[in-house]
Amino acid sequence: MAWFYNGHESKSLADLDNLVKDVIFSDDFQKEDLEGFSAKKVVKEMDEWIGPKSDLRVEDGWVEGSVEIPLPGEGVKKAEADAPKLKIDGIFYRKPLDVIQAVFQSERSQNFHYIPFKLFQRHESPPGHDSDDHVDIRLHHELYNSDAYIKEYEHIQIQQHERRLKDPKLAEEPEVENVPVGIMAWSDETHLTQFGDQSMWPIYIYFGNQSKYECAKPTSFAAHHLAYIPKLPSDVQDQYREKIGFPASSETLKHLKRELIQAIWSLILDPEFMHAYEHGILVKCGDGIVRRLFPRFFTYSADYPEKVLLATIRSLGHCPCPHCLVEKHQIRQLGMRWDRSRRINKARIDTEHRQNIIVNLRRWIFDYGYRIASQAIEVVLQPLSYIPTVNTFSNRFYKFGTNFFLMFVPDVLHEIELGVWKAILTHLIRILFAYGNDTVQELDAR
Numbered sequence: 001m002a003w004f005y006n007g008h009e010s011k012s013l014a015d016l017d018n019l020v021k022d023v024i025f026s027d028d029f030q031k032e033d034l035e036g037f038s039a040k041k042v043v044k045e046m047d048e049w050i051g052p053k054s055d056l057r058v059e060d061g062w063v064e065g066s067v068e069i070p071l072p073g074e075g076v077k078k079a080e081a082d083a084p085k086l087k088i089d090g091i092f093y094r095k096p097l098d099v100i101q102a103v104f105q106s107e108r109s110q111n112f113h114y115i116p117f118k119l120f121q122r123h124e125s126p127p128g129h130d131s132d133d134h135v136d137i138r139l140h141h142e143l144y145n146s147d148a149y150i151k152e153y154e155h156i157q158i159q160q161h162e163r164r165l166k167d168p169k170l171a172e173e174p175e176v177e178n179v180p181v182g183i184m185a186w187s188d189e190t191h192l193t194q195f196g197d198q199s200m201w202p203i204y205i206y207f208g209n210q211s212k213y214e215c216a217k218p219t220s221f222a223a224h225h226l227a228y229i230p231k232l233p234s235d236v237q238d239q240y241r242e243k244i245g246f247p248a249s250s251e252t253l254k255h256l257k258r259e260l261i262q263a264i265w266s267l268i269l270d271p272e273f274m275h276a277y278e279h280g281i282l283v284k285c286g287d288g289i290v291r292r293l294f295p296r297f298f299t300y301s302a303d304y305p306e307k308v309l310l311a312t313i314r315s316l317g318h319c320p321c322p323h324c325l326v327e328k329h330q331i332r333q334l335g336m337r338w339d340r341s342r343r344i345n346k347a348r349i350d351t352e353h354r355q356n357i358i359v360n361l362r363r364w365i366f367d368y369g370y371r372i373a374s375q376a377i378e379v380v381l382q383p384l385s386y387i388p389t390v391n392t393f394s395n396r397f398y399k400f401g402t403n404f405f406l407m408f409v410p411d412v413l414h415e416i417e418l419g420v421w422k423a424i425l426t427h428l429i430r431i432l433f434a435y436g437n438d439t440v441q442e443l444d445a446r
Contacts, residue, residue: 061094061102067263069256072365072372073244080366084243086236086256091264093227096205096273100181100295101283103207103224109286112209113144114179116153143182143208143298152180156294160280177291178280182208185300185407187229187310188414201229203268208298229264232256251373258389261309265392274396297393300407303414310393311408312358317385322408324348325384348405350394354386361388 023029068085076083103109118138125133143149160178164171189201203226206215215222233239236256240248248256273295280292300310308315311322319325325346326339333339361377364370365388370377372388381387393404410416432439 061098062092063095064089065091065093065267067091067260067267069259069263070366071240071243072252072255073246073369074249074371074374075369076244077369078366080362083366086233086239086243088230088233088260088263090230091227091267093203093264093268094225095270096183096226096268096295097276097281099205099224099226100207100293101281104181104283104285104291104293107286108210108220108222111211111214112207112285113142113211114177114209114285114291116144116146116150118150119145142212143184146298148298149180149182149208152296152298156180156280160292174290176282177289179209179291179293180296181293183295183297184208185226185297186223187300187302187306189229189306199231201231203227203229227264227268229261232260249371251371255372255387255389258309258312258387262312262389262392265310266395269392269396277396277400297397297402297407299409301409301411303411307408307411311405312387312389312391312394313385314381314387318382319385322348322405348403350391350398350403350405352398355390355394355398357381358386358388358390362390 066087066089068087070080070083071086072083078084104112119141120136121139123135123137140146156178164175184206185203186205187201187203189199204223205226206222206224210220210222214220232253236253237247240252276293277295280294282290283293284290300307302310305315307322308320313319313322316328318327320328320331321343324343325348326343330339330342357380361380364377365372377388391404393402393407397404416422429440429443432443
């Protein structure tokens with residue numbers, strides 16, 4: 001067929017030579033393959049072939065998985081475990097441990113930082129003053145310079161030392177360097193076309209052990225795709241009606257979207273990953289040294305709509321911030337002295353009490369058939385802007401003393417460069433245009 005579709009409208013003597021030499025006398029040519037051959041049938045099969053449904057290959061570490069989400073329904077009284085399930089297929093992801101091992105075993109890891117340190121800039125005293133009169137200023141510019149990484153590093157050293165004392169089998173193993181793997185996650189739903197609604201929602205990670213200056217170079221290939229988040233299936237209403245008996249409300253669809261992203265992270269953070277999180281994995285790094293690596297999530301950056309999904313709080317609710325419980329009407333006091341102390345004193349903290357509230361309200365929704373946005377549910381959740389969704393990061397990391405709310409860092413691109421600051425700057429320029437004279441030119445000059 002390749003010979004037939006070689007681009008020539010009429011066949012020549014050269015084409016005939018090509019048929020004989022490159023097709024009939026080819027090493028892989030078998031006349032038995034032509035038994036029952038029908039050109040019409042083959043052309044039809046070529047027209048109907050749509051190719052592989054994904055370019056994400058198993059040999060590159062990609063796994064296709066699925067998740068099931070329990071379906072709530074107003075007046076439908078079934079325990080969550082027995083509730084009808086919405087199955088979502090086509091979730092492509094890579095196991096985090098596979099990514100970690102591949103990266104830390106590669107040559108690029110030779111420049112990674114495995115031992116944290118503090119960095120200072122010394123301001124020497126002016127001439128004529130005491131030479132000992134200098135000021136040291138702490139510099140913060142890399143994850144491996146941060147207090148959070150240093151604290152986690154020290155915690156792991158103490159933890160492993162105590163384990164070796166208590167576990168004779170572990171004590172017999174060669175003592176190796178214990179290193180926290182600084183995982184920095186990102187996700188950003190992206191439109192692929194100017195026209196239409198084609199989009200992609202990737203999750204990708206960087207490693208804080210690598211300098212941000214290297215990460216900024218496209219040639220370093222420092223971003224590692226971890227998963228692609230699918231949307232709710234187009235026939236979600238049909239499936240819901242079939243299993244529950246009536247169509248899903250807008251609140252229910254919003255709830256299912258929240259459940260989906262948490263279910264996907266639950267799929268990614270599998271038991272194998274959690275075992276490595278607690279006990280570490282031995283990896284021969286790119287510099288030839290065997291180290292015990294402990295995966296740790298330090299940051300997660302996303303725009304605000306995604307951040308509230310990940311933090312399991314409601315978007316622009318009574319307390320809209322993922323970090324603190326400052327109320328919406330208090331946001332205008334940003335920058336004032338009491339605002340700073342308020343945000344520190346009212347920081348969001350993951351507690352068993354918070355977890356129990358969510359578990360109990362989910363029991364109301366499933367066991368007793370309460371509507372998701374019913375007054376009984378809202379009166380409990382609305383004051384702190386919570387939602388009735390179990391947070392996977394809380395479920396996985398709380399027992400290790402992690403407050404998952406601290407992971408969600410500002411997204412400079414969306415929240416500043418393309419967000420609030422851009423809107424403020426645009427409005428200031430409008431004011432200058434309205435004022436007239438050469439004010440706009442003066443702004444450009446500055």
